[in-house]
Amino acid sequence: MFLRSALSLWPLARNGTRSYSSTGVTKLVAVTVDDQTGIATVNLQRPPVNSLNLELLTELSSSLTDLEKNKSRGIILKSYSDAVFSAGIDILEMYKCEEERVTLFWSALQEVWIKLYGHFAPTVACINGHAPAGGCLLALSCEYRVMVKEKTIGLNETKLGIVAPQWFIASLVNIIGQRQSEVALTTGKMFTTEEALRIGLVDEMAENTEDAFSKSLEFFKKFKNISPFARAQTKAFIRESTIQALVKNREKDLKMFINEIRKENVQKGLGQYLESLKKRKVS
Numbered sequence: 001m002f003l004r005s006a007l008s009l010w011p012l013a014r015n016g017t018r019s020y021s022s023t024g025v026t027k028l029v030a031v032t033v034d035d036q037t038g039i040a041t042v043n044l045q046r047p048p049v050n051s052l053n054l055e056l057l058t059e060l061s062s063s064l065t066d067l068e069k070n071k072s073r074g075i076i077l078k079s080y081s082d083a084v085f086s087a088g089i090d091i092l093e094m095y096k097c098e099e100e101r102v103t104l105f106w107s108a109l110q111e112v113w114i115k116l117y118g119h120f121a122p123t124v125a126c127i128n129g130h131a132p133a134g135g136c137l138l139a140l141s142c143e144y145r146v147m148v149k150e151k152t153i154g155l156n157e158t159k160l161g162i163v164a165p166q167w168f169i170a171s172l173v174n175i176i177g178q179r180q181s182e183v184a185l186t187t188g189k190m191f192t193t194e195e196a197l198r199i200g201l202v203d204e205m206a207e208n209t210e211d212a213f214s215k216s217l218e219f220f221k222k223f224k225n226i227s228p229f230a231r232a233q234t235k236a237f238i239r240e241s242t243i244q245a246l247v248k249n250r251e252k253d254l255k256m257f258i259n260e261i262r263k264e265n266v267q268k269g270l271g272q273y274l275e276s277l278k279k280r281k282v283s
């Protein structure tokens, strides 16, 4: 009942779905709520590769807050593009960056992770494109991952000469375990969909975006006969210590990030990486 009335505040987009915009302006994140199921599709739409900048993260954070307030029944996180789910952090947020902006940027990333990782309703990453680094982190924050075949996913930070923060690492360890995570992280491994499925980094493989989306929807059916309260509280208990480890150390984590990226060799490496990206193409 409450869900219906809460959702009725959301403007009608087209038959059976409601679109939601926290600012009312064209967005980097579009939220559509299915009127029948109450499930929200959160579409990342920052061309060309959904790299995570301050503006996208701020919108995502605000969308997650609204979904929490409106008691969404579940979230499917996907990309507008069939090529890239998210290319991770926008390297320009780290390269030759100003302190004020980078502080806001990193705080926004922390905020999004805390909200998504701890979201009370079921969450699915519909990984319809490549998902390196921060893109992988978003997927890891969800409860279930469906990935389109012949894409890649992983925390490749060491390949950029940077160190994945503890909460990135914990998000991976909680899914594939310490041994697999250590090998993956230290080598900056990008897994193909098939490899990711084999080690449990993703839960299902899909033929294409449509198939991935329909498999994502299926996930919510698992909870048909489960008390939403029992489900949400169990998730909270399981995830609490991982979330608190960051919540209690946000300031320290921010300082570490800024110190790390300011290092001369890191700046040089990021500059070279940006250049190499411009020269190369991934099919």
Ligand SMILES: CC/C=C\CC/C=C/CC(=O)SCCNC(=O)CCNC(=O)[C@H](O)C(C)(C)COP(=O)(O)OP(=O)(O)OC[C@H]1O[C@@H](n2cnc3c(N)ncnc32)[C@H](O)[C@@H]1OP(=O)(O)O
Residues within 6 Å of the ligand: 048, 049, 051, 083, 084, 086, 087, 088, 089, 090, 091, 092, 130, 132, 133, 134, 135, 156, 157, 160, 162, 163, 164, 165, 256, 257, 260, 261, 274, 277, 278, 280, 281, 282, 283
């Ligand atoms: C103590 C803690 C310290 C530090 C922790 C910091 C943590 C960082 C985590 C991160 O997320 S770092 C970012 C890592 N991301 C990547 O390594 C991904 C790089 N991108 C790619 O591998 C590919 O672009 C792609 C597989 C995602 C997509 O390939 P494709 O479809 O062939 O597109 P293009 O490569 O042609 O890219 C189009 C366009 O976009 C630019 N670009 C790509 N990724 C980024 C990015 N992450 N940031 C900024 N810009 C990016 C790329 O250069 C192209 O630009 P053009 O101007 O040439 O069009």
